[in-house]
Amino acid sequence: MWDQFIINPMVNVLLYIYSLIGNFGIAIIIFTILIRLLTHPLTASQMKSSQGLQELQKSKEWQEIQKKYKDDKQKLSQEQMRLYQEKGINPFGSCLPTLIQFPIIIGLYQAIIRALAVTPLQLFDFSKHIYPFINAAKIIPLNNHFLWMDLSQPERLYLFGFGVPVLAIIVVITTYLQTKLMTPSTQPGDQSAQMTQMMNLYMPLFIGYIAYTLASGLALYFVTSNVVGILQYGAMGKVNWRNLIPARSKPSEKSTGKTK
């Protein structure tokens, strides 16, 4: 099932793009943009949900329950959940765009590893997943070099004898930027906001660790996905630049959540 509906279509779309342009790195970039376009409705829906959350947290009703139940965390949580339900808002909405990526990440990783088979058994297994419309004989072996990288191996740029994981560093930075820019301004003391902040901190490190240890083709996907994501949110006018400046994201200032 997983192979049939996730891995095989991904492998073959990647191969088809590669057969047109002859560069696996660019094929991954184009493929990532395609994935982003396909998941755009999900992204837009999530953004709408986040905006609703932001507006709710600014409402008088929300502020009142914060004051009323400030010494009773359990009751506060219950009241917050009641408000979420009344307004039809998902408090975990801000995590969704990143979480949605997980099946895609796993699928893409396996697609890349399969396509860049390094042993006879891997190539043999790979040959069975290629759709008939791809002229596999013509394009195999795939050129797995892109810029300084071997896309089937973890990336290191050797400078003065030291292997610097340039792409993993860019992955951490762009993931951090993306999560910060996409997260609405929050109220202090809000538990879901604390969770979001924690995710914003750990997720870039976690994704960066994956990029550091696994095939660089996957890191290329992360960077492209992050950059395209930021541009996508920017185009929708939803990028929250204020989140990059901690002092200005305090609740005392009225955050518009609009792109400047």
Added chain:
Amino acid sequence: MRNKLALFLFILLGVFLLSACSGTTIASSWPGVTVNQERVYIAYHQQIIALDMKSGSEKWRYPAEVNNKISFYAAPALTPDDGQLIVGGYDHVLYSINPQNGQENWKFSESKYNYVATPLITKDRIYAPTSGKALYALDFQGNKLWDFSAEGAIWATPVTDESCNCIYVPSMDHHIYAIDAQTGNLVWKTEKLEGSIVGTPAMDKEGILYFGTFGNLVHALDTKTKTDRWTYPTRNWVWGDPVLQDGHLYITDLAGDLIALDPQNGKEIWKVETNSAITASPLILKDKIIIGNEAGNLYAFDLQGKQLWMKTFSAKLLATVKYSDGMLYVPLVTKDDILVALNEQGEQSWIFSLAKK
């Protein structure tokens, strides 16, 4: 409480992701097997294993202790006096091992890429191809004589041609290269063919090279005129080495076909469809042909293509069956059982399992 739940879910996701990835990061392939008159040598996973041919009892392992940075899948090659066992690793190193006791003689570490193919051994040379385009020529002390760079990976053992003092190197880059055996200089190469070549060509006395490609074609290439005498279309990729014997050319393909051709004109003499992919080369004995397929069926056919017997294993049979002194040695693709020894009637003598140790 909610923070803890979120953290737990986050860690769970991480574990899920990494566990999904880990199954594919470790390189794996089918065992590479070589036999001589007394021993079977298996290159599989992290060690080379020497077995007694009659009993299947283990004689030694190299390295003695498992090293996670090393793995072997290319079948080892013996020097003409059986004095050295030469094997390339996925750690980019070519090793010379004493076949008697498994002690390391020397190692050659210049390559930056894996050794997927078995090296070609001549009377005084080692020609070791790599997956990173380079082919190294070494003497028997492990000293480099020259190196040659193809346009792509080399997964097949080269062929030597003493009449021109050259070697022919099949490559995944869709070319066959003719290289001066003394200097390593390119003499000529084919035009870009329709697909990769991962099987070692067969060669006759007239200098005709027979090889198959991933482009579903078998070629009979005249090395004097550099042109095809004939081609033969197959139903799928040709992976295994073609075998030339007693006026027949035997080929296999991933459609599961075993085909006997007339090497003079490429006409089909007979064909058997096993309906499961064949990556191995056929083993041709004096009165029978042995071949296994992905479905785990091991067949014995007579020389006219009539089935003599079939034995089914719960393992893929993807590597070429070896033969010595009346016994068949069949590599298996399973987690533990990696080699089974049978007599010529298909009756099992012994099986070697990694789980024993």
